[in-house]
Amino acid sequence: MSKLKQPKALDMLLESGKISKTEDARAIATHLLDSPDIRPARVDQFEYEDLCHLIGVKPTRIDEIREGDPDQKQFSFANRSVPFPSPKKYKFKFIDLFAGIGGFRLAFQAAGGKCVFTSEWDKFAKQTYEANFGEYPYGDITKIDEKEIPDHDVLCAGFPCQPFSLAGVSKKNSLGRKHGFEDETQGTLFFDLKRIIAEKRPKSFMLENVKNLMSHDKGQTFEVIRKSLEEDLGYIINWKVVNGSKWVPQNRQRIFIVGYDPDQILIDREDIIIPEKPDKKHVYKTFSEIIKKNVDGYTLGPGTWDTLVRHKANHAKKGNGFGYGIHSFPMADDEISRTISARYHKDGAEVLIEQKGDRPRRLTVEEAMQLQGYDPNKFIFPVSKTQAYRQIGNSVVVPAIADCALQMAKIINR
Numbered sequence: 001m002s003k004l005k006q007p008k009a010l011d012m013l014l015e016s017g018k019i020s021k022t023e024d025a026r027a028i029a030t031h032l033l034d035s036p037d038i039r040p041a042r043v044d045q046f047e048y049e050d051l052c053h054l055i056g057v058k059p060t061r062i063d064e065i066r067e068g069d070p071d072q073k074q075f076s077f078a079n080r081s082v083p084f085p086s087p088k089k090y091k092f093k094f095i096d097l098f099a100g101i102g103g104f105r106l107a108f109q110a111a112g113g114k115c116v117f118t119s120e121w122d123k124f125a126k127q128t129y130e131a132n133f134g135e136y137p138y139g140d141i142t143k144i145d146e147k148e149i150p151d152h153d154v155l156c157a158g159f160p161c162q163p164f165s166l167a168g169v170s171k172k173n174s175l176g177r178k179h180g181f182e183d184e185t186q187g188t189l190f191f192d193l194k195r196i197i198a199e200k201r202p203k204s205f206m207l208e209n210v211k212n213l214m215s216h217d218k219g220q221t222f223e224v225i226r227k228s229l230e231e232d233l234g235y236i237i238n239w240k241v242v243n244g245s246k247w248v249p250q251n252r253q254r255i256f257i258v259g260y261d262p263d264q265i266l267i268d269r270e271d272i273i274i275p276e277k278p279d280k281k282h283v284y285k286t287f288s289e290i291i292k293k294n295v296d297g298y299t300l301g302p303g304t305w306d307t308l309v310r311h312k313a314n315h316a317k318k319g320n321g322f323g324y325g326i327h328s329f330p331m332a333d334d335e336i337s338r339t340i341s342a343r344y345h346k347d348g349a350e351v352l353i354e355q356k357g358d359r360p361r362r363l364t365v366e367e368a369m370q371l372q373g374y375d376p377n378k379f380i381f382p383v384s385k386t387q388a389y390r391q392i393g394n395s396v397v398v399p400a401i402a403d404c405a406l407q408m409a410k411i412i413n414r
Helices: 008-015 025-034 045-055 070-074 103-110 123-133 166-174 187-200 216-232 302-317 365-370 385-393 398-412
Strands: 092-097 113-118 154-157 204-210 236-243 253-260
Touching: 008 025, 008 045, 025 045, 025 113, 092 103, 103 113, 103 154, 103 398, 113 123, 123 385, 154 187, 187 204, 187 216, 204 398, 216 236, 216 253, 253 398, 365 385
Parallel strands: 092 113, 092 154, 154 204
Antiparallel strands: 204 253, 236 253
8 A cells, every 4th residue: 555645645646747737737636636546537548547646546437336345444535634624434325516615525524424525616615625624625516517517426416506596686687687598607607516416326415505595486486396206307406495493593595405216216396305404403503602702803893884874874764674684792592693694704793692882793704604504613714704704604504415315325225
């Protein structure tokens, strides 16, 4: 067995000239090091064998891999210095599309899975993903041939929600831009999921999006998705709007769509369980337990605060409740915040904390990440505060996804 380990092996691969200088070079290298027994996407068999020789492992053809083969044990180059390395033993394989910072990966690894392919387009989210999992995601999924994606049991995807969200639709309407499936930059990405599912036929999938997906375009958008998954692809599916506030003190309603291939998994729709609340073992951290009383450096500037006050007053005159949300001490045990969004870095309007004798403050990054269920003692943000807030706002409520992942694992492993 080779003694070569990351980061030395990673540097050798990147400097070898054997990986073309593309945006996915780092993704190819880190995916290979994490799973040398699986040929990475965008690498042909001959290139794969060359790369394996370079890092000192026996090249193994994908179709020769057998579960329980002792030779597989020599393939262990995963970066164990990261907070959440791939498991040495696993019960199923999954892929993480539109991966963000890895909320789905945390959930499905905890359920016994191993991630074999990751894709995310945002360069800053990629940095956070690699810092926590040791893998740099592939880029634009629209440019990746579905045939090159490794075989997997579960497809996970929180596909872009801006084309369907209430805020996104409202903004696009005001700018005269298209939304939903007519948004050519993001709205059609669902069909990339469809082509991948059609080609790879995973046993199951889990998709996540905003609640408004159900009502967008008078229900026609969701009907296209349902028809694509059920009628075109032939999967048995179920869906449910789940509020993350059952797991964390944040109001965050999202639709979870779970499907199974009936040729591989015998199941009826009513037997597809999507938890609406955690079990009794879940430790719920209250809002008051998350929020610190004395924090420096997060107070809103006078201009930002004055703008928010005027904005709220203007909406009040119109008879609606739009405006900032503010929390004061002492806080109730059942207090929950509004939904934190990707724009939180701008003014913090969704969740502000009152400060006596001063303007209110934003949440700290450590506070905000806990509203999505991330552990501030383990999860790393190697990026600016602005990027961290964006990434948190775009993320999923990890424990809610995790409970659904556990139910799925029971079914695909039975």
